[in-house]
Amino acid sequence: MSATETGSHVVRIAIDKRLLRGIVVALAGGVLLALTGAFGMHDVSLGFRLAYWSPVMLMGALWGHLCSRLVERRLDIDARPWLSVAALTLVISGPLAVMVWAVTGWFFDDDRSVTLSRLPDFLGPVLVVTGTLSALNVFLGRTPVQTHAAAAGDRPARFLDRLPFKLRGSVIRAVQSEDHYLRIHTDRGSDLILMRLSDALTELEGLEGAQTHRSWWVAKDAVRGVSRGDGRATLTLEGGLEAPVSRRYAKALREAGWY
Numbered sequence: 146m147s148a149t150e151t152g153s154h155v156v157r158i159a160i161d162k163r164l165l166r167g168i169v170v171a172l173a174g175g176v177l178l179a180l181t182g183a184f185g186m187h188d189v190s191l192g193f194r195l196a197y198w199s200p201v202m203l204m205g206a207l208w209g210h211l212c213s214r215l216v217e218r219r220l221d222i223d224a225r226p227w228l229s230v231a232a233l234t235l236v237i238s239g240p241l242a243v244m245v246w247a248v249t250g251w252f253f254d255d256d257r258s259v260t261l262s263r264l265p266d267f268l269g270p271v272l273v274v275t276g277t278l279s280a281l282n283v284f285l286g287r288t289p290v291q292t293h294a295a296a297a298g299d300r301p302a303r304f305l306d307r308l309p310f311k312l313r314g315s316v317i318r319a320v321q322s323e324d325h326y327l328r329i330h331t332d333r334g335s336d337l338i339l340m341r342l343s344d345a346l347t348e349l350e351g352l353e354g355a356q357t358h359r360s361w362w363v364a365k366d367a368v369r370g371v372s373r374g375d376g377r378a379t380l381t382l383e384g385g386l387e388a389p390v391s392r393r394y395a396k397a398l399r400e401a402g403w404y
Contacts (some may be wrong), residue, residue: 167206167282174278175202184270197252204248205241205275212236213282217359226283233279234272242271289394291401292362295351302351309336317352318367318382320345322360330386355398358391371404378404 179194186194213233220229246267295301315331322342328335346362354364363380370381378390390398
């Protein structure tokens with residue numbers, strides 16, 4: 146495997162890091178709930194509790210990941226983390242309560258668990274667990290995806306092949322997400338392409354840069370200065386373009402020597 150392929154693999158892992166972190170946190174929560182006999186499960190064996198909570202929490206993590214992708218399109222998690230936690234909790238909990246009710250009925254297989262009248266009883270516990278895990282995932286997600294310059298002899302960044310004809314051969318300074326499009330800022334101007342930033346981050350491997358905000362990737366060589374205000378940092382790039390640095394990524398970028 147070449148250095149470029151290795152780098153792309155690393156970026157793909159970084160992009161999926163949120164999902165992996167969510168699964169790990171959920172499974173750890175499941176173990177804790179099993180060990181403590183939470184929600185009146187003291188009368189069943191530890192093995193049974195683990196067998197119950199592990200799939201329930203894994204199911205919640207996967208459903209929560211899908212919901213988080215939807216919520217992030219509507220809310221700026223960096224600017225409103227607690228509102229995002231509340232929105233995630235509400236969006237996730239309803240359908241998840243139905244899933245937990247169904248799984249509980251299958252595990253316990255008695256009239257108390259499977260009757261439809263008991264479905265509302267599951268909403269409160271699901272809200273508590275979902276709210277806790279949503280908060281953990283929102284506030285733990287503070288590592289930006291970083292891309293790296295290609296080594297000598299490696300294939301250039303694949304993203305360069307996506308440049309519109311008028312920008313071919315230009316130097317990329319930043320990539321900015323605008324709805325379903327990306328605005329590519331270069332030394333020859335800017336243009337839009339249809340692509341998600343999460344996909345672009347994989348193809349930007351081979352260029353030295355990092356995600357500075359959920360909607361921005363910036364080339365490190367393009368940074369000319371930094372300003373701070375209202376508790377946030379803003380990078381000034383060559384040509385006068387300004388790119389925001391979210392609170393979520395500020396510490397990691399500062400430790401990496403960006404400013």
